[in-house]
Amino acid sequence: MSGPGRILPFLxxxxxxxxxGGGGPGDAPAAANVASVQQALVAAVERAVPAVVNxxxxxxxxxxxxWGGRGPDGQPPEYxxxxxxxxxxxxxxxxxxxxxxxxxxxxxxxxxVIRDADEIVVRLSDxxxxxxxxxxxxxQTDVAVLRIQPSGxxxxxxxxxxxxxxxxxxxxxVGNPFGLESTVTLGVVSATGRGAEPDLGGGxxxxxxxxxxxxxxxxxxxxxARGEVVGINTAMVSAAQGIGFAIPxxxxxxxxxxxxxxxxxxxxxxxxxxxxxxxxxxxxxxARGEKGILVNRxxxxxxxxxxxxxxxxxxxxxxxxxxxxxxEFQRLVTGTSPxxxxxxxxxxxxxxxxxxxxxxEAERQxxxxxxxxxxxVDPLGMAVRDVPKHLLREMExxxxxxxxxxxxxxxxxxxxxREGDVLLSIHRETVRGLDEYRKALSRLPRGRAVxxxxxxxxxxxxxxxxxx
Numbered sequence: 001m002s003g004p005g006r007i008l009p010f011l012x013x014x015x016x017x018x019x020x021g022g023g024g025p026g027d028a029p030a031a032a033n034v035a036s037v038q039q040a041l042v043a044a045v046e047r048a049v050p051a052v053v054n055x056x057x058x059x060x061x062x063x064x065x066x067w068g069g070r071g072p073d074g075q076p077p078e079y080x081x082x083x084x085x086x087x088x089x090x091x092x093x094x095x096x097x098x099x100x101x102x103x104x105x106x107x108x109x110x111x112x113v114i115r116d117a118d119e120i121v122v123r124l125s126d127x128x129x130x131x132x133x134x135x136x137x138x139x140q141t142d143v144a145v146l147r148i149q150p151s152g153x154x155x156x157x158x159x160x161x162x163x164x165x166x167x168x169x170x171x172x173x174v175g176n177p178f179g180l181e182s183t184v185t186l187g188v189v190s191a192t193g194r195g196a197e198p199d200l201g202g203g204x205x206x207x208x209x210x211x212x213x214x215x216x217x218x219x220x221x222x223x224x225a226r227g228e229v230v231g232i233n234t235a236m237v238s239a240a241q242g243i244g245f246a247i248p249x250x251x252x253x254x255x256x257x258x259x260x261x262x263x264x265x266x267x268x269x270x271x272x273x274x275x276x277x278x279x280x281x282x283x284x285x286x287a288r289g290e291k292g293i294l295v296n297r298x299x300x301x302x303x304x305x306x307x308x309x310x311x312x313x314x315x316x317x318x319x320x321x322x323x324x325x326x327x328e329f330q331r332l333v334t335g336t337s338p339x340x341x342x343x344x345x346x347x348x349x350x351x352x353x354x355x356x357x358x359x360x361e362a363e364r365q366x367x368x369x370x371x372x373x374x375x376x377v378d379p380l381g382m383a384v385r386d387v388p389k390h391l392l393r394e395m396e397x398x399x400x401x402x403x404x405x406x407x408x409x410x411x412x413x414x415x416x417x418r419e420g421d422v423l424l425s426i427h428r429e430t431v432r433g434l435d436e437y438r439k440a441l442s443r444l445p446r447g448r449a450v451x452x453x454x455x456x457x458x459x460x461x462x463x464x465x466x467x468x
Contacts, residue, residue, distance in 0.1 A: 044227030045172060045184050050125045051100040051157035052220055054176045055109055055132075055146075057117035097175035097220030098122065098146065099157045099229060101256065105130075105148040108256055109219030110234050111137045114144050122148050125155075125182065136259030140267075141247060142234055143255040144219075157221060160228030162248035165192055165207065173211040173233055173244070175220025187211030187242070194245065205331065206245040207231045213244030215414065222246040254335065268336040269362040270309075271302020276326055277314060285314060286350040291324045292316035307357030310348065317345035333359065378441060380417075380465060381410020386433050387422060397455060399432025400424045415452070415465040422455040426465075 096113030100106070107122060114120055120132040130148035137144035169189045177183050187210040194208040209222060213236045222231035231246030258265045273296045282288050295313045298305050309315075315323055318332045319342050336342065338361035346353050377383050384401040392399065400422040406413050417423075425431055427450040429440040444450060444467050451462050 040225060041170065041172065041186070044223055044225055045174065047227035048157060048172075048174060048221060048223050048229070049182050049184075050155035052125065052174050052182065053098045053100060053107060054123040054181055055096040055098050055107075055113055055219060056121045056123070057096070057114055058119040058121075059116050095176060095216045096218045097216065097233070099219070099221045099232065100124075100154045101157060101159070103153040103156050105150045105154060106135070106256075106260070107132065107146040107148065108232060108252055109144050109146060110232065111139055111142045111144040112234075113219045114146065120146060122146065123181075124150075136263045136265075138255050138259065138265045141251060141255050141265070143232070143247065143252050143259070145256050145259045157229045158227060159249050159253060160224055160226070160230040162192075162207065162230045162250045165189055165224070165230055165248075167191060170225040171207075171209040171211045171230075172223040172225075173209065173213055173217060173220065173246075174223065175213075175217035175233060177212075177214035177216040180216070183217075185212040190243070192248075205248060205251065206234070207248055209244050209246060210242035211244065212242075213246075217244075266338055267334040267362040268338055268340070268359040269302075270304045270333055270357060270359065271299030272304045272309065273297025273299075274315070274326055274329060282314075285312065285347075287314050287347050290314060290316060290347060291322070292347065293323055293326050293329050303357045303360050307344070308355045309344070309346070309357070312348070313355075314347035315344055316347055316352075318342060334362070377405065377407050377410070379444075379467070380412040380441070381407040382412040382417060384423060384434065384437060395422070395455065395458075397422065397424070399430070399436075400455060401431055401434055401437045403454075411465050411467060415463045417452075417454060417463060417465075418456075420456070424453045424455055424460065426450065426452040 096109060098107045098109035098113075101108050114134060114137065120134070121129055122132045123129045128151075130150060132146040132148045135145040135147050167189050171187050171189050173185045173187070175183060189207060190210050191208040194206045207222060207230070209231075211222070213233050217233045218235070220233050221229040222233055224230050230249050232249065232252050233244065233246045236244040255265055274293045275296050277285075277287070277290070277292050277294045279288075281294060282290055285294070292314045295304075295309060295311055295315065298309055298311055315329065317323055318329065321332060323329050323332070336359045338359055340359045342357055342359060344355045344357060346355050382403050383405040384403055387395075387397070387400050387402045403412075403417055403419055403421045403423060406417055406419055423431055423437065426437070426440045427444055429436070429443070431437045431440060446467055449464055449466050451464050453460055453462055
């Protein structure tokens with residue numbers, strides 16, 4: 001699928017569906033309306049596709065990495081030979097998508113798309129390729145900004161306003177799933193402000209959509225019916241169909257501005273511990289019927305303490321914004337620029353008081369900019385280690401290897417394997433330790449589905465893995 005014209009087969013279903021409602025003369029206006037909707041969606045995609053890029057990354061690992069199973073002749077198995085570089089290292093390729101937001105070569109994508117990459121290659125819609133440099137990357141929101149040096153001005157995506165999204169609106173995902181460039185899928189906005197799987201970055205403010213999002217879509221745009229980018233596709237629920245997530249473009253825009261200006265994201269911090277104000281607690285604190293959040297800890301020397309906030313206070317407003325929940329308040333604080341003075345409305349012992357705080361920058365932001373170096377991953381996309389004998393006894397297992405890292409969009413990830421799982425067998429071969437795991441890995445058939453058994457939280461279950 002190489003161009004926007006290919007989306008028509010996806011959209012011709014709309015008039016077909018309309019035609020199923022009847023066949024009389026009175027249906028002509030309805031058919032015309034459907035056709036106009038179809039043309040509007042086609043125009044939206046044609047407007048956006050030139051600003052969508054393909055991102056290819058390369059990560060090298062040293063020869064003889066722990067996972068590198070070898071044959072009797074001391075050489076890597078045949079299926080690993082094509083990963084060898086001339087410099088004697090292993091090479092891992094990863095595909096993702098991105099969106100051009102600056103005509104001079106500024107591109108946004110997911111942080112996990114470019115994580116640990118030694119090389120990043122961006123291919124534009126005209127198939128020209130450029131090496132990219134990382135301007136900045138933020139693990140917490142899973143947003144990264146890249147820069148290339150194009151030969152001319154680039155087509156830039158039109159950014160929308162994700163705060164105006166409504167559930168039920170058309171949603172169009174564009175990207176490069178499995179390397180199929182400029183693939184377009186159509187669905188609706190299923191939910192906003194949604195939390196996702198605990199493994200995922202990005203917080204709890206995702207756009208949920210049923211527009212198909214597959215490996216390779218990560219970093220690509222989620223469009224509205226006008227062709228405006230309202231989100232950056234980031235993840236899907238591997239065990240379900242029609243559940244994908246995108247980071248709201250308003251969040252992406254804010255992070256991008258910080259990364260370009262500072263190379264990192266500057267987040268606000270107050271030094272508070274907070275919890276939901278449940279009805280029983282509201283009664284106990286003399287605040288029946290009130291909405292807000294309850295302060296359960298104040299860090300000594302923090303902005304909150306200096307501003308006069310006390311344990312047991314009920315925070316009901318942040319400036320002019322009413323506070324109704326913990327997550328909402330956390331977003332308000334982290335989204336406020338350090339150095340900003342904010343007046344809080346507080347309920348204290350039945351009385352309303354005002355407290356003015358000066359937001360400070362959260363610590364360790366530079367450390368959080370990039371994740372710590374990960375362990376080398378095997379061809380299934382995971383790193384494993386032997387399980388200590390005392391843990392095997394506690395879990396009543398005879399052996400296995402513990403999964404210490406799973407790469408997003410890898411065969412292991414898509415099969416449902418997660419960090420902390422214990423792999424017991426793979427492709428009918430029992431795994432009692434690292435040596436047996438490496439041998440089983442070296443004998444896996446290429447391009448076929450295999451099954452593995454894992455141990456998780458006291459239960460054993462099978463998972464299906466598709467080898468590359």
